[in-house]
Amino acid sequence: MPSLWEYANPQKFMQTSSVLLPVFSVVAAICLGVGLVWGFFLTPEAENFGSTVKIIYIHVPAAMMAINAWVMMLVTSLIWLVRRHHVSALAARAAAPIGMTMTLIALITGAIWGEPMWGTYWVWDPRLTSFMILFLFYLGYIALWEAIENPDAAADLTSVLCIVGSVFALLSRYAVNFWSQGLHQGASLSLDKKENVADVFYIPLLFCIAGFVCLFVALVLLRTRTEIRARRVRAMLARERMA
Amino acid sequence: MIALLQRDLRLAIRAGGGFGLGLAFFLIVVVLVPFGVGSDSGLLAAIAPGILWVGALLACLLSLDRIFALDHEDGSLDLLATAPIPLEGVVAMKAAAHWVTTGLPLTLAAPGLGLLLNLPAAGYGWLAASLALGTPALSMIGSFGAALTVGLKRGGLLLSLLVLPLYVPTLIFGAEAVARGIDGRETGTPLLMLTAITLASMALLPFAAAAAIRINLR
Numbered sequence: 001m002p003s004l005w006e007y008a009n010p011q012k013f014m015q016t017s018s019v020l021l022p023v024f025s026v027v028a029a030i031c032l033g034v035g036l037v038w039g040f041f042l043t044p045e046a047e048n049f050g051s052t053v054k055i056i057y058i059h060v061p062a063a064m065m066a067i068n069a070w071v072m073m074l075v076t077s078l079i080w081l082v083r084r085h086h087v088s089a090l091a092a093r094a095a096a097p098i099g100m101t102m103t104l105i106a107l108i109t110g111a112i113w114g115e116p117m118w119g120t121y122w123v124w125d126p127r128l129t130s131f132m133i134l135f136l137f138y139l140g141y142i143a144l145w146e147a148i149e150n151p152d153a154a155a156d157l158t159s160v161l162c163i164v165g166s167v168f169a170l171l172s173r174y175a176v177n178f179w180s181q182g183l184h185q186g187a188s189l190s191l192d193k194k195e196n197v198a199d200v201f202y203i204p205l206l207f208c209i210a211g212f213v214c215l216f217v218a219l220v221l222l223r224t225r226t227e228i229r230a231r232r233v234r235a236m237l238a239r240e241r242m243a
Numbered sequence: 244m245i246a247l248l249q250r251d252l253r254l255a256i257r258a259g260g261g262f263g264l265g266l267a268f269f270l271i272v273v274v275l276v277p278f279g280v281g282s283d284s285g286l287l288a289a290i291a292p293g294i295l296w297v298g299a300l301l302a303c304l305l306s307l308d309r310i311f312a313l314d315h316e317d318g319s320l321d322l323l324a325t326a327p328i329p330l331e332g333v334v335a336m337k338a339a340a341h342w343v344t345t346g347l348p349l350t351l352a353a354p355g356l357g358l359l360l361n362l363p364a365a366g367y368g369w370l371a372a373s374l375a376l377g378t379p380a381l382s383m384i385g386s387f388g389a390a391l392t393v394g395l396k397r398g399g400l401l402l403s404l405l406v407l408p409l410y411v412p413t414l415i416f417g418a419e420a421v422a423r424g425i426d427g428r429e430t431g432t433p434l435l436m437l438t439a440i441t442l443a444s445m446a447l448l449p450f451a452a453a454a455a456i457r458i459n460l461r
Contacts, residue, residue, distance in 0.1 A: 133408050133411055136404070136407070136408040137408050139404060140401075140404045140405040140408060143401055143404055143405075144391065144392075144401065144405060147392075147395055147398070147401050148394070148395065153394070153458050153459065153461065156454075156458040157391050157455055157458055157459070160391070160451050160454055160455050160458075161391060161405065163451070164387065164409070164448070164451050165408070165409070168408065168409045168411070168412065169408075171412040171440070172408070172411045172412050172415075175411065175412040175415040175416060175436070176411075176415060178415070178416075178419070178432075178433075178436075
C-alpha cells in the first residue's frame with residue numbers, strides 16, 4: 001500500500017491525475033446527464049410545488065458542494081501547514097473559485113426557486129444569510145491569494161485564514177439561526193431519518209449529487225494541474241533570467 | 244508588555260488622528276442615517292440598535308490597518324518579533340491598545356449617540372453592556388486581519404473584505420441583545436454568546452495573528 005504522501009511529489013501527482021481526470025470527467029458527464037434529463041423530463045410535477053421543484057436538481061447538489069469545497073480547503077490547508085505539502089496548498093487554491101461558483105449557483109437558483117414559492121427572491125433567512133457569508137469568505141480567501149506575491153507566504157496566510165474562517169463560518173451559521181427564523185424548509189436529505197423527498201425525485205437527485213461531486217473533483221484536479229504547470233513555467237522563467 | 248501597551252497608547256494619542264478618528268466617524272454614520280432613511284422617529288428607534296452596532300463596527304474597521312502597518316514600516320515590528328516577550332503577547336497588547344483607543348470610547352459614546360437615533364430608554368444599558376462585551380472581540384479579530392495583510396502595500400480594502408465576514412457573529416449577538424433589551428425579553432443568551440466570542444477570540448486569535456506576522460516577516 002503506497003503512502004498518501006507520495007502525491008506530495010508534483011510529478012507523481014501529475015501522472016496519477018492525468019489518469020484520474022478523464023475518468024472523473026466522464027463519470028461526471030454521465031451522472032449529470034442521467035440525473036438532469038431524468039429529473040427535468042421524466043419526473044411528475046410535485047403537487048404543491050409544480051414544475052419549479054425541478055430546480056432542486058441543481059440547487060441542492062450545488063449547495064452541498066459549496067460547503068464541501070470549504071471543508072476540503074480546510075483539510076488541504078491543514079495538510080499544507082503540517083506537512084508542507086505543496087500540491088495540497090495548490091489544491092486549496094484551485095478549489096476556492098469552484099466553491100465560490102457553487103455558492104453563487106446555490107444562491108441564484110435559490111432566488112429563482114424562491115420567487116414562485118415564497119413570493120420573494122431574497123429573504124434574510126438563516127440558511128440564505130449564512131450562504132451569503134460563505135460567499136464573502138470565499139471572496140476574501142481568493143483575494144488574499146491574489147494579493148500576496150511570495151507563493152509560500154500566500155499559502156501559509158490563506159491556510160491560517162481558512163482555519164479561522166471555518167470557525168467563524170460555523171459560528172455565523174448558528175448565529176444567524178438565532179437571529180431570525182426563516183422560510184427554508186428543514187433538511188430534506190438525511191442518512192438516519194426517513195427521507196422527506198419522494199422516491200421519484202430522490203433517485204435522479206442522487207445521480208445529480210454524484211455528478212456534482214465528480215465534476216468538483218475533476219475541476220479541482222484540472223485546476224491543480226494548471227497551478228502546478230503555471231508554477232513550473234514561473235520556475236523556468238526564473239532560471240532563464242539567472243542564466 | 245505593559246510598557247508596550249503604554250507606548251502604543253501614547254502613540255495613538257499624541258501622533259494625531261488615530262484616537263478621535265473612530266469616534267468622529269461613528270458620529271458621522273449616526274448623523275447620516277436619518278438622511279438616508281428619513282427622520283421618522285419611530286422608524287429610527289426600530290433600527291437604532293442595528294445602526295449603532297454597524298456604526299461601531301465600521302468605526303473599528305477604520306483604524307485597524309494602523310495596528311501593525313506603522314510598526315512594520317519603521318521596522319519596530321521586526322524588533323518586537325525578536326524581543327524577549329512572545330509575539331502572541333505583542334499581538335494581544337496591540338489589540339488591547341486598539342480597544343482602549345477605539346472600542347472603549349465607542350462604548351462610552353454610544354448611549355449619547357443613541358439619543359440622536361431616538362433609542363428607547365430601555366436600550367441604553369444593554370447597548371453599553373453589549374458594546375463593552377463585544378468590542379474587545381472586534382479589536383482582536385481586527386488585529387488578526389491586520390496581521391494577515393501587514394506585508395501588503397494597499398491592504399486596507401482587502402483587510403475589510405477579510406475582517407467583515409468574521410465580524411458577523413459579534414454583530415448579530417450584539418444587536419440582538421440590544422433589541423431584546425428594548426422589547427423586555429431575556430438578554431442573557433446573546434450577551435453570554437457575545438462574551439463567549441470575546442473570550443474565545445482573546446484566547447485563540449493571538450496565536451493565529453502571531454503566526455501570520457511571522458509568515459509576513461519571514
